[in-house]
Amino acid sequence: xxxxxxxxxxxxxxxxxxxxxxxxxxxxxxxxxxxxxxxxxxxxxxxxxxxxxxxxxxxxxxxxxxxxxxxxxxxxxxxxxxxxxxxxxxxxxxxxxxxxxxxxxxxxxxxxxxxxxxxxxxxxxxxxxxxxxxxxxxxxxxxxxxxxxxxxxxxxxxxxxxxxxxxxxxxxxxxxxxxxxxxxxxxxxxxxxxxxxxxxxxxxxxxxxxxxxxxxxxxxxxxxxxxxxxxxxxxxxxxxxxxxxxxxxxxxxxxxxxxxxxxxxxxxxxxxxxxxxxxxxxxxxxxxxxxxxxxxxxxxxxxxxxxxxxxxxxxxxxxxxxxxxxxxxxxxxxxxxxxxxxxxxxxxxxxxxxxxxxxxxxxxxxxxxxx
Amino acid sequence: xxxxxxxxxxxxxxxxxxxxxxxxxxxxxxxxxxxxxxxxxxxxxxxxxxxxxxxxxxxxxxxxxxxxxxxxxxxxxxxxxxxxxxxxxxxxxxxxxxxxxxxxxxxxxxxxxxxxxxxxxxxxxxxxxxxxxxxxxxxxxxxxxxxxxxxxxxxxxxxxxxxxxxxxxxxxxxxxxxxxxxxxxxxxxxxxxxxxxxxxxxxxxxxxxxxxxxxxxxxxxxxxxxxxxxxxxxxxxxxxxxxxxxxxxxxxxxxxxxxxxxxxxxxxxxxxxxxxxxxxxxxxxxxxxxxxxxxxxxxxxxxxxxxxxxxxxxxxxxxxxxxxxxxxxxxxxxxxxxxxxxxxxxxxxxxxxxxxxxxxxxxxxxxxxxx
Numbered sequence: 001x002x003x004x005x006x007x008x009x010x011x012x013x014x015x016x017x018x019x020x021x022x023x024x025x026x027x028x029x030x031x032x033x034x035x036x037x038x039x040x041x042x043x044x045x046x047x048x049x050x051x052x053x054x055x056x057x058x059x060x061x062x063x064x065x066x067x068x069x070x071x072x073x074x075x076x077x078x079x080x081x082x083x084x085x086x087x088x089x090x091x092x093x094x095x096x097x098x099x100x101x102x103x104x105x106x107x108x109x110x111x112x113x114x115x116x117x118x119x120x121x122x123x124x125x126x127x128x129x130x131x132x133x134x135x136x137x138x139x140x141x142x143x144x145x146x147x148x149x150x151x152x153x154x155x156x157x158x159x160x161x162x163x164x165x166x167x168x169x170x171x172x173x174x175x176x177x178x179x180x181x182x183x184x185x186x187x188x189x190x191x192x193x194x195x196x197x198x199x200x201x202x203x204x205x206x207x208x209x210x211x212x213x214x215x216x217x218x219x220x221x222x223x224x225x226x227x228x229x230x231x232x233x234x235x236x237x238x239x240x241x242x243x244x245x246x247x248x249x250x251x252x253x254x255x256x257x258x259x260x261x262x263x264x265x266x267x268x269x270x271x272x273x274x275x276x277x278x279x280x281x282x283x284x285x286x287x288x289x290x291x292x293x294x295x296x297x298x299x300x301x302x303x304x305x306x307x308x309x310x311x312x313x314x315x316x317x318x319x320x321x322x323x324x325x326x327x328x329x330x331x332x333x334x335x336x337x338x339x340x341x342x343x344x345x346x347x348x349x350x351x352x353x354x355x356x357x358x359x360x361x362x363x364x365x366x367x368x369x370x371x
Numbered sequence: 372x373x374x375x376x377x378x379x380x381x382x383x384x385x386x387x388x389x390x391x392x393x394x395x396x397x398x399x400x401x402x403x404x405x406x407x408x409x410x411x412x413x414x415x416x417x418x419x420x421x422x423x424x425x426x427x428x429x430x431x432x433x434x435x436x437x438x439x440x441x442x443x444x445x446x447x448x449x450x451x452x453x454x455x456x457x458x459x460x461x462x463x464x465x466x467x468x469x470x471x472x473x474x475x476x477x478x479x480x481x482x483x484x485x486x487x488x489x490x491x492x493x494x495x496x497x498x499x500x501x502x503x504x505x506x507x508x509x510x511x512x513x514x515x516x517x518x519x520x521x522x523x524x525x526x527x528x529x530x531x532x533x534x535x536x537x538x539x540x541x542x543x544x545x546x547x548x549x550x551x552x553x554x555x556x557x558x559x560x561x562x563x564x565x566x567x568x569x570x571x572x573x574x575x576x577x578x579x580x581x582x583x584x585x586x587x588x589x590x591x592x593x594x595x596x597x598x599x600x601x602x603x604x605x606x607x608x609x610x611x612x613x614x615x616x617x618x619x620x621x622x623x624x625x626x627x628x629x630x631x632x633x634x635x636x637x638x639x640x641x642x643x644x645x646x647x648x649x650x651x652x653x654x655x656x657x658x659x660x661x662x663x664x665x666x667x668x669x670x671x672x673x674x675x676x677x678x679x680x681x682x683x684x685x686x687x688x689x690x691x692x693x694x695x696x697x698x699x700x701x702x703x704x705x706x707x708x709x710x711x712x713x714x715x716x717x718x719x720x721x722x723x724x725x726x727x728x729x730x731x732x733x734x735x736x737x738x739x740x741x742x
Binding site for chain 1: 496504507521523535590591599677
């Protein structure tokens with residue numbers, strides 16, 4: 001089987017014959033194992049696995065997820081599973097995304113961007129080490145890997161302060177290498193998810209490319225945050241790697257200073273040792289790892305719900321750009337090339353992730369189409 | 372019939388017997404006229420009006436909306452309609468909200484808030500007169516009028532710069548009086564909605580109370596915008612007033628200086644002459660009008676999609692707080708009371724809107740529950 005898509009992984013997705021309806025599956029090697037025949041063995045309510053999206057399965061929670069994973073593992077190990085070659089299928093968006101939240105949890109990325117966007121101030125704002133800064137992105141334009149990315153038009157900053165903005169296609173089209181989690185059952189409005197329970201609400205992880213138009217973003221983002229500079233498209237990898245499969249790849253998170261407030265404290269190892277890389281037109285331009293993110297995913301979910309807002313099955317929470325401190329470990333072009341290289345029409349970006357030969361996230365790809 | 376809910380209005384909503392399933396209806400006086408019997412007369416696809424939400428109707432677009440309105444008007448005028456008294460029903464959320472966007476389109480509000488949040492700088496930022504500033508809010512916590520609002524907890528600003536934040540219930544719980552539009556068919560990803568076509572994608576309007584925790588917001592909002600200070604709840608009025616019913620209440624918008632870029636220019640009268648009021652514990656504390664908003668709703672939708680992002684049926688776009696220049700015409704407590712009065716547990720806020728005795732938006736109410 002393809003490296004990283006063996007019995008230890010079994011990530012979930014949706015696939016279709018070209019033009020056909022989406023069917024739910026796990027990936028095993030270079031094949032899809034369709035889920036629907038396992039509904040009864042996993043004791044799931046009828047229709048849970050009928051597709052086209054995983055949301056009904058996500059709503060059931062971890063005991064149901066574990067039963068299904070056990071049923072699939074058993075069938076595959078005993079060779080009783082039927083497969084469809086992925087070569088005959090196309091990936092579809094595996095979840096209907098309710099709300100999409102994007103964090104900003106890499107210390108190195110926040111420092112780098114702060115320096116570029118606010119050159120005359122402290123790069124890291126006073127709140128950054130106290131809470132996982134985040135904002136709501138657009139859910140409608142979350143697309144599956146392979147979807148072409150049309151260069152957005154919009155208002156570009158005035159050439160000089162006080163002058164008028166210009167209108168046109170972005171000249172500073174960028175990527176953001178991120179990891180995102182997809183939620184399970186969620187909580188009723190008014191009842192926060194404690195950090196200690198956050199992992200029970202996390203079904204699994206995908207790679208995220210949070211495409212960004214830096215010029216549009218720079219002009220529009222004060223005071224209410226990014227809007228059109230981000231909302232034109234966000235690509236995710238087709239296969240959701242279950243948190244259960246990531247257990248051997250959890251490691252201690254980096255120290256936090258100052259110690260966060262009580263609702264953000266967790267016990268256990270919640271950083272993810274996932275190697276990541278960015279490929280631009282066939283050439284690897286960045287290699288990094290998710291384990292150095294400052295804020296962990298249970299902290300992110302505990303923070304995002306501390307005011308009582310409700311999470312629904314299929315929400316997407318992305319980490320923010322994952323950047324290391326060294327040259328060649330940053331997750332965006334603006335950091336890698338310090339503003340001298342952005343995406344041209346026809347450029348293809350591939351993000352990859354995995355851990356040795358046990359876990360692969362596959363890839364999320366996108367090619368820039370003209371405006 | 373109740374003033375403002377006569378034959379000229381016929382707003383759409385969802386109602387249910389207590390504990391029962393939601394059914395779609397228009398409001399006529401103090402009664403609900405259920406929609407499902409009119410599916411055939413309006414030549415709608417079977418199931419369009421089966422509920423529990425209006426989204427399938429929204430997806431069909433204006434010709435279908437006009438046929439349904441004509442069928443309802445005809446039945447009511449000829450007295451052939453059957454009614455259920457609203458006293459026997461409870462309102463439900465009338466749409467499944469895909470994406471929720473909140474603008475910041477009142478010049479007076481943006482100036483007032485800028486002065487309070489950034490006392491040492493120009494209150495209006497350089498981009499404000501060039502584009503309708505907006506951001507994505509949380510869709511999951513959009514609730515229907517009457518839903519209790521639990522006081523959120525969260526990180527409150529450090530007492531002095533450089534100190535640590537505190538944790539606790541917000542001490543500065545506020546309202547924002549807004550008008551929001553609900554979208555119809557929408558556009559495919561990659562294809563902006565031109566300003567001249569924007570109104571065809573607008574089904575109708577509701578009152579919006581964008582509850583805000585000013586202390587949480589103030590600490591968290593740099594650099595990515597409001598998040599937990601807003602995401603705990605957003606209340607909307609139960610009845611969506613169709614744009615068709617608002618035609619006689621459209622008036623010229625206020626002049627814009629400088630003239631906006633081409634994609635934001637519109638012909639026709641797109642301001643809405645809607646009187647609005649805020650009632651706090653039974654006492655009217657603010658009266659204003661929506662017609663003085665700086666940015667119009669076609670401009671808002673044209674801007675929000677100029678980068679090609681896709682609108683779906685049932686998206687909600689709110690205006691931002693509607694404030695006038697005079698004392699007693701502001702749409703938030705922080706403006707009305709300059710920080711000396713916020714919401715206490717048990718306080719009840721009612722927003723109302725309408726135009727003479729022809730159009731009523733009814734009300735959106737909320738009572739503060741303890742944390």
